[in-house]
Each structure stands twice: as C-alpha cells, then as structure tokens.
Amino acid sequence: MRFRAEGQEAVVVAGEWSEEEKGVICKSPPLPKGKVSVEVALNGQQFSAHAGTLLYFEPPMLLRLSPDCMPLGEPCEVTMTCQNAFQGLKVRLLF
Numbered sequence: 001m002r003f004r005a006e007g008q009e010a011v012v013v014a015g016e017w018s019e020e021e022k023g024v025i026c027k028s029p030p031l032p033k034g035k036v037s038v039e040v041a042l043n044g045q046q047f048s049a050h051a052g053t054l055l056y057f058e059p060p061m062l063l064r065l066s067p068d069c070m071p072l073g074e075p076c077e078v079t080m081t082c083q084n085a086f087q088g089l090k091v092r093l094l095f
Contacts, residue, residue, distance in 0.1 A: 002039040002047050005031040005056070012044070031056050058084040 001024065004010040008031060015026035024040065036054045039047040061083045070076040080091065 001026050002041070003029055003031060003036050003054075004039070005034060005036045008032065015040075028054065033057050057086060060084045060086075060089060 001015045002010050002012045011029040011031070013026045013029055015024040017023075018025045033056045036056055037050055038052045038054055039049075040051045041047040062080060063083055064079075064081040066079045066081070067076065070078075078093065080093075082089075
C-alpha cells in the first residue's frame with residue numbers, strides 16, 4: 001500500500017490479506033495532519049490510481065470540563081473544552 005500526503009514523498013508499506021476482515025491490513029506510516037491518499041498494488045509496482053483517502057489528525061486533548069461538580073441524582077449539562085477538536089468528532093463520557 002502506498003500513502004501519499006500533499007507535499008510529501010509517498011511511503012510504501014507492506015500489507016497482508018486478512019481472511020477474517022476480507023481485506024488488506026497494514027500499519028499506516030507517520031505522516032503530517034491532513035488528507036492522505038491511499039493506493040493499492042498487487043505486485044508492489046503498479047498502484048491503483050486512487051483507492052481512498054484517510055484523514056490524519058492531532059488527537060483531541062481535554063482542556064476543561066465544566067461544571068466540576070453537580071448535584072447527586074440530577075441530570076446536568078456537561079461542557080467539554082478541547083484542543084484539536086473537529087467537526088464530526090464523536091465523544092463518549094463515562095461517569
């Protein structure tokens with residue numbers, strides 16, 4: 001598989017067929033944040049024109065949780081302030 005970030009040289013990594021997943025599995029290389037095209041080759045030389053796109057992003061980091069206390073047994077709205085949050089980010093809270 002070949003990963004290509006804009007303005008970067010392409011990085012080729014080996015993939016392995018997974019019968020369980022019915023697809024090719026590989027480890028993505030470290031690349032800068034942004035959209036990365038992913039191409040596939042059966043022989044390691046003739047890559048597909050374009051197989052798909054991945055989005056590399058910086059992990060969100062929780063900066064503040066508000067309120068810092070709430071009444072027992074009462075529903076309460078909780079606000080999270082994050083760094084590197086983006087539209088479409090799904091968050092799950094466990095209390």
